């Protein structure tokens with residue numbers, strides 16, 4: 001994950017485009033909507049006395065949404081542009097219990113045992129740093145990109161985020177790493193589902209704002225996108241298979 005990409009997206013769309021440009025698409029979730037499940041798990045661990053860290057907070061949209069459930073949330077990110085947008089939003093929203101800091105999640109300046117809950121919403125997951133930062137009995141809650149996310153389009157493009165890692169289970173890798181650090185695994189689940197984009201233009205716009213191909217270029221990649229669209233056009237729209245991993249882990253009381 002490079003930060004320049006997010007600075008570029010912030011300038012272009014005035015925020016993190018995944019939610020901002022929000023092109024119209026239908027999603028079908030065979031085993032539940034992973035975003036909703038992630039949020040439900042996170043809020044089940046919230047409380048008016050709980051201090052949370054949002055690792056890779058982006059433009060802060062999600063932190064603002066859930067701020068009232070926590071005593072405080074600190075959002076950290078490596079994109080100065082996105083942090084600036086988050087601070088501007090804060091002035092408008094007047095949310096007092098969220099603060100934003102430019103910090104690398106893998107080597108933060110926070111003291112040991114600073115947080116009750118750490119969450120990462122498609123952000124960085126340096127688990128050893130999270131272990132250090134969590135209070136005893138604290139939780140990590142994450143939703144992240146699975147290894148089979150958008151495999152078909154990446155194969156047609158011959159590149160992309162996690163290209164060729166289709167058989168390296170993100171869930172298993174994260175689980176093993178968490179366990180080896182001393183975390184107790186509370187919940188892990190893979191979610192495979194399809195999004196459907198209504199037109200070539202919608203999918204093109206979507207790809208400009210997400211890191212699936214950080215170097216996506218509407219003109220240069222036209223031949224690939226056309227090939228994908230003709231192959232995956234269905235009566236519901238252009239099929240776009242996604243893979244998410246939701247994970248909850250606890251720093252045990254021992």
Ligand SMILES: C[S@@+](CC[C@H](N)C(=O)[O-])C[C@H]1O[C@@H](n2cnc3c(N)ncnc32)[C@H](O)[C@@H]1O
Pocket residue numbers: 001002003006016018055056057058059061062076077078079082103104105106120121122123124
């Ligand atoms: C896919 S975006 C998600 C943003 C936000 N969590 C959301 O749900 O909209 C990932 C974010 O993680 C940030 N990021 C990546 N690596 C980071 C790191 N090591 N430390 C802090 N932030 C990081 C990026 O700058 C980007 O804003």
